[in-house]
Structures are given as C-alpha cells and as structure tokens.
Amino acid sequence: MDIRTTICDLVLETPIINASGVHCTTYGQLIGLDNNPAFGASVSKSCTLYPRQGNKPPKYYSENDISINSNGLENKGIEYYLEMERYMQKPYFISIAGFHYEDRIEMIKKAKDSLIELNLSCPNVCVRPIVYDPERLDDFLKYMFDICKPKFLGLKLPPYFIPGDHEKIANVIKKYPIKFITCINSIPDGSIIKDNKLVIGPNNGYGGLGGGPLMKAIGIANVRKFKTLLPEMDIIGCGGISNGQDVFDYLLAGASAVQIGTTLYEKGHEYIHCILEEFEKVMKSNNITHIGQKNI
Numbered sequence: 001m002d003i004r005t006t007i008c009d010l011v012l013e014t015p016i017i018n019a020s021g022v023h024c025t026t027y028g029q030l031i032g033l034d035n036n037p038a039f040g041a042s043v044s045k046s047c048t049l050y051p052r053q054g055n056k057p058p059k060y061y062s063e064n065d066i067s068i069n070s071n072g073l074e075n076k077g078i079e080y081y082l083e084m085e086r087y088m089q090k091p092y093f094i095s096i097a098g099f100h101y102e103d104r105i106e107m108i109k110k111a112k113d114s115l116i117e118l119n120l121s122c123p124n125v126c127v128r129p130i131v132y133d134p135e136r137l138d139d140f141l142k143y144m145f146d147i148c149k150p151k152f153l154g155l156k157l158p159p160y161f162i163p164g165d166h167e168k169i170a171n172v173i174k175k176y177p178i179k180f181i182t183c184i185n186s187i188p189d190g191s192i193i194k195d196n197k198l199v200i201g202p203n204n205g206y207g208g209l210g211g212g213p214l215m216k217a218i219g220i221a222n223v224r225k226f227k228t229l230l231p232e233m234d235i236i237g238c239g240g241i242s243n244g245q246d247v248f249d250y251l252l253a254g255a256s257a258v259q260i261g262t263t264l265y266e267k268g269h270e271y272i273h274c275i276l277e278e279f280e281k282v283m284k285s286n287n288i289t290h291i292g293q294k295n296i
C-alpha cells in the first residue's frame with residue numbers, strides 16, 4: 001500500500017502532519033516531529049517577527065476530546081524557525097502569524113524561499129482576524145504577493161459557518177498563487193467552565209477550541225465546501241482527528257493530508273503511529289491501494 005501524498009507537488013511519506021501549536025515551539029519538539037516516521041511533514045508554532053512569551057498560564061486545557069487554548073503566540077521568533085530548516089529532513093512548514101501588514105510582510109520576505117503556512121486566523125491576539133473579511137483579505141494578499149513573491153505559501157483558514165462565506169473567500173483565494181489551504185483553525189472564542197471555574201485565564205477565559213467529533217464535522221464541512229469551490233486546490237484537513245477512520249474521512253471529503261493537534265497533545269507521539277496503522281487498515285478494508293484513488 002502506498003500512503004504517500006502530495007501537497008502541490010511536494011511529496012509527503014504519510015498524510016499526517018502536526019497542527020501548528022502542538023509540540024512545535026522548540027528545537028527539541030520540532031526534531032521530535034521530524035524523527036517520528038508517522039508524520040509526513042511538520043509545521044512550526046505560529047511565529048512573529050520577534051520572540052514572544054505569549055499569554056500567562058493557565059492558557060491551555062484539554063480533556064476527553066476537547067481542547068481550549070489562548071496561548072497568545074508564545075514563540076521564538078521567525079529567525080529561529082528559519083534556522084530550524086537546516087536540521088529538518090522532512091518537509092517543514094513555517095507557520096507565520098503576526099499582527100499587521102508590516103510585520104507579516106517582513107516575515108514573508110524573510111521566508112520567501114521556505115514552505116509557509118500563513119496563519120491569518122489566530123483567534124487570540126486580535127479582535128477580528130482579516131480572514132473573516134474578504135475585502136481585507138484581498139487587500140492584504142494583493143499587497144503581499146506584489147511585494148514578497150513567496151515560492152510556496154498556503155493559508156490556514158478559520159472555520160466558516162455562514163452560507164455564502166466560503167464562496168466569498170474562495171473567490172479571493174482564486175486570484176493568487178496560493179499553493180494549499182488548511183481547513184480549519186480552532187473555533188474562536190470558546191469558553192469552558194469546570195468545577196465552577198473558567199479553565200483558562202487569558203482573554204477573560206475565551207480561547208480557540210479544538211478536538212472532538214463536532215470539530216471534525218465542521219472541519220470536514222469546510223474541506224468539502226472549499227474542494228467544490230476550488231477543485232484544483234490542495235487542502236490539508238484539520239480538526240477533531242483522533243483515529244485512522246477520521247484521517248480517511250478527511251481524505252474522502254477532499255483533503256490531501258491532515259493535521260492533528262489535540263490528540264497529539266493529549267496522547268503523545270506514539271499514538272500517531274496507532275492512527276497511521278488504523279488508517280492503513282481502513283484503506284485496505286475499502287480496497288484502496290493509494291491516496292488519490294477515488295478521492296482518496
């Protein structure tokens with residue numbers, strides 16, 4: 001069985017990638033991802049121009065298939081993640097976040113020869129990420145592509161829920177040489193109360209939600225919508241993946257690869273091997289020999 005996949009001609013040995021934010025902030029964590037054969041590629045923590053401490057703890061909580069985070073872009077700065085390229089053997093995406101046009105442009109210029117996952121959908125550091133407004137997104141992408149000319153840039157999108165929103169965003173994306181999209185980032189502004197207390201402190205207890213079947217259903221819906229609207233676009237599915245069937249379902253929906261966040265955090269590296277093994281069994285039981293066959 002062949003479980004290799006491609007993201008815009010880039011070959012991945014397996015279709016599984018970590019979701020940005022989980023085990024990808026430090027040298028040791030990134031090397032850990034690179035050394036785990038269950039991952040076909042890795043993504044760095046979303047970074048900013050300069051290192052940041054992020055929000056104060058408690059800023060992450062997870063239990064039983066649900067997570068909430070208000071990390072606040074704790075990261076070591078773009079230079080660190082660029083430097084990491086020297087040590088990574090497998091495809092390695094630098095997740096670029098930032099706050100405004102200027103710092104994003106400066107980072108994308110620095111990383112223009114790298115693999116970039118541009119995260120304009122971080123829920124915790126600004127009032128309204130530009131990916132919710134097609135005009136602002138269009139404005140930024142036009143300005144950025146004119147100036148920076150990145151060689152390999154994909155966009156991490158937030159979940160869209162309202163009918164018509166996917167179309168508006170797809171019409172903007174179509175205008176630019178975007179190599180892939182990742183659907184979906186965490187659901188913004190969630191809040192969890194446990195034992196009469198908010199489980200995270202920053203932002204008055206609001207943060208991005210991940211994990212679980214509801215997240216998966218929303219992720220799958222976004223992948224399907226965007227695959228229909230942008231049939232030629234490679235899509236990385238993300239949200240609520242905790243077993244091999246989940247990986248398979250995302251590929252059926254139209255994804256070429258998947259990212260795993262909450263489950264990686266909750267269950268650790270070894271568990272990703274189990275997910276990959278389960279995925280291979282599901283492929284086999286469906287008589288699929290390679291990704292790409294019948295939408296898979």
Ligand code: DHB
Pocket residue numbers: 021046054069070071072073074097119121122123124125185186208
């Ligand atoms: C953070 C959270 C996200 O969901 C994301 O996509 C990027 C950054 C954060 O708070 O650091």
